[in-house]
Amino acid sequence: MNFIQNIKENQGPVEHDPEYLLIVDANNLLVEIDIIQNFVKNIYHKRFPELEQLVQLPMDYLKTVKVCYLYLYFLQLKFFFFLGIRQ
Secondary structure, three states, rough: OOHHHHHOOOOOOHHHHHHHHHHHHHHHHHHHHHHHHHHHHHOOOOOOOHHHHHHHOHHHHHHHHHHHHHHHHHHHHHHHHHHHHOO
């Protein structure tokens, strides 16, 4: 009975259904994440080519690259501080 009531209530274009809009937004977000991941892979692949095989999920890959980048930047700052060079 509940299924039939839902069908009667949802008369009209599918494009106005909140569930449909949520699915479209989620799909667009996944496409954006994929584009960003491919961009970062192209840049970071030179420094650490094995990372692509170790971390396969797009968001985890991006987070890993971020942590590695921040760690390397921190080491560089420590090195410059040790030498007495200011950036």
